[in-house]
Amino acid sequence: MIDEPNAEQLLTAMAQTLADTVVPACTGAPQHAARVVANLCRILARESAAGAHHQEATVADLQALLGSSVADLPALIAQLDASLADGDGVPDEQTFRTLHANAARRLDIAKPGYA
Amino acid sequence: MSTQPTPNEANPFAAVEQSLSALLDASTTVTGVASAGAVRSTLFVAIHEDEVTEPRSAVAQISAATATFEKTMTIEDEAALIRLAEKAGLPVAEVLAVSAAAPEIDAPVLVCAAVDGETIPRRVLRMIDGHAGSGEALARECGRALALLHSIDPTDVPARVERLDAANPALAYADSLNDWLEQLPSPRPALRFGINWLRTHAPTPPPQTALIHADFRNGNLIVGPPSGSGTTGWLRAVVDWEVAHVGDPMEDLAYLCLRTWRFGSDAPVGGFGPLAALRDSYESHGGVWRQDAFDWWTIARTAWWGLGLAGQADAFVRGDSSSIVHAASGRRVVELEYDMLNLIGDHHGF
Numbered sequence: 001m002i003d004e005p006n007a008e009q010l011l012t013a014m015a016q017t018l019a020d021t022v023v024p025a026c027t028g029a030p031q032h033a034a035r036v037v038a039n040l041c042r043i044l045a046r047e048s049a050a051g052a053h054h055q056e057a058t059v060a061d062l063q064a065l066l067g068s069s070v071a072d073l074p075a076l077i078a079q080l081d082a083s084l085a086d087g088d089g090v091p092d093e094q095t096f097r098t099l100h101a102n103a104a105r106r107l108d109i110a111k112p113g114y115a
Numbered sequence: 116m117s118t119q120p121t122p123n124e125a126n127p128f129a130a131v132e133q134s135l136s137a138l139l140d141a142s143t144t145v146t147g148v149a150s151a152g153a154v155r156s157t158l159f160v161a162i163h164e165d166e167v168t169e170p171r172s173a174v175a176q177i178s179a180a181t182a183t184f185e186k187t188m189t190i191e192d193e194a195a196l197i198r199l200a201e202k203a204g205l206p207v208a209e210v211l212a213v214s215a216a217a218p219e220i221d222a223p224v225l226v227c228a229a230v231d232g233e234t235i236p237r238r239v240l241r242m243i244d245g246h247a248g249s250g251e252a253l254a255r256e257c258g259r260a261l262a263l264l265h266s267i268d269p270t271d272v273p274a275r276v277e278r279l280d281a282a283n284p285a286l287a288y289a290d291s292l293n294d295w296l297e298q299l300p301s302p303r304p305a306l307r308f309g310i311n312w313l314r315t316h317a318p319t320p321p322p323q324t325a326l327i328h329a330d331f332r333n334g335n336l337i338v339g340p341p342s343g344s345g346t347t348g349w350l351r352a353v354v355d356w357e358v359a360h361v362g363d364p365m366e367d368l369a370y371l372c373l374r375t376w377r378f379g380s381d382a383p384v385g386g387f388g389p390l391a392a393l394r395d396s397y398e399s400h401g402g403v404w405r406q407d408a409f410d411w412w413t414i415a416r417t418a419w420w421g422l423g424l425a426g427q428a429d430a431f432v433r434g435d436s437s438s439i440v441h442a443a444s445g446r447r448v449v450e451l452e453y454d455m456l457n458l459i460g461d462h463h464g465f
């Protein structure tokens with residue numbers, strides 16, 4: 001059995017409730033906090049729907065860049081960071097494109113339309 | 116020894132009012148709270164100078180007596196810089212009183228005249244949208260203000276104010292960003308990529324370092340329509356001088372133009388004005404524009420804010436902060452990473 005609404009649906013409803021009901025009923029700092037929480041709910045709803053797919057794409061990019069078969073994203077990120085720390089600082093286009101594509105995917109979740 | 120008023124059911128601000136009255140030598144009442152933080156509280160106050168005239172509106176900043184951030188300047192130095200800027204011709208909020216240890220509350224206090232106008236960035240942009248030509252006028256006034264600020268003799272700046280290495284402030288700044296990056300608990304390869312770039316592409320050093328505001332952006336500018344029928348005078352005051360220091364003047368110009376301070380607008384200068392207006396005004400008031408340094412500082416300050424947001428998120432994750440805003444900052448770092456990468460990509464044609 002799968003319980004419904006799912007995470008994406010619940011988080012979207014939570015954001016809508018905060019925006020429609022709580023934000024108009026508050027002022028000042030509580031209103032700002034409610035807006036922030038509503039936005040975080042929207043981010044988590046998008047992450048619930050698309051986060052795993054985006055992570056798979058980033059893992060594939062990093063494996064290609066680093067010539068690695070490791071499938072763990074944090075380990076790949078740490079490996080890239082270590083190689084940049086040891087490098088000569090000259091910007092490499094493939095590294096740039098990998099980082100840029102990763103940032104664009106994360107923005108698709110954190111702030112659609114920004115990239 | 117507290118920024119918070121002594122609890123008093125009749126008047127919770129009694130101690131602060133006594134303190135300000137003694138400091139200003141005039142009866143003073145608290146009329147509102149602009150913000151109340153752990154480090155600094157900002158209060159709206161009314162100063163009753165005599166029984167005949169209307170009370171004077173002012174803003175009192177009361178710092179925590181125990182706040183000891185390494186690079187935070189003293190409140191007396193901050194007041195001295197505001198007065199220097201005013202003397203140079205910048206619009207500022209006049210300093211009415213300053214004390215490192217105000218009577219009754221024994222805390223640092225800075226009282227400045229209230230300046231009418233808007234500071235909330237999106238409201239500033241809406242105001243500008245409603246007045247044709249005002250965005251260009253405001254960009255020009257920012258260029259003038261920065262040229263005047265940068266003309267101040269650095270030897271007049273109080274000795275305790277931070278000074279970046281005059282020989283190469285950019286490299287000194289890039290090294291400080293790298294130190295900050297190393298302190299973050301999680302790897303940030305995009306920021307490391309950017310900081311590596313900064314360290315290997317430093318611009319020509321400035322002919323001479325200058326007093327810079329370092330937080331000169333939409334949000335720290337009090338803006339309002341000019342009085343009467345004039346078309347200039349949109350910039351009513353430059354506020355928040357607490358991170359001012361001696362460095363590369365192009366840092367201020369670049370910082371004003373970061374995408375993150377445009378608040379969704381396309382206009383390069385603070386979201387309200389064209390770059391040509393800022394540059395033309397800066398140069399016509401004696402400033403020297405160095406494009407390579409402008410580009411470099413745009414990338415550097417973008418990386419800096421990315422690190423700042425990452426640091427806020429880290430404080431939340433560590434449990435040092437319970438702020439939901441700091442938690443949310445963790446999901447904003449990528450905006451700055453993306454902006455920074457685009458700026459570097461544009462530079463190299465990637």
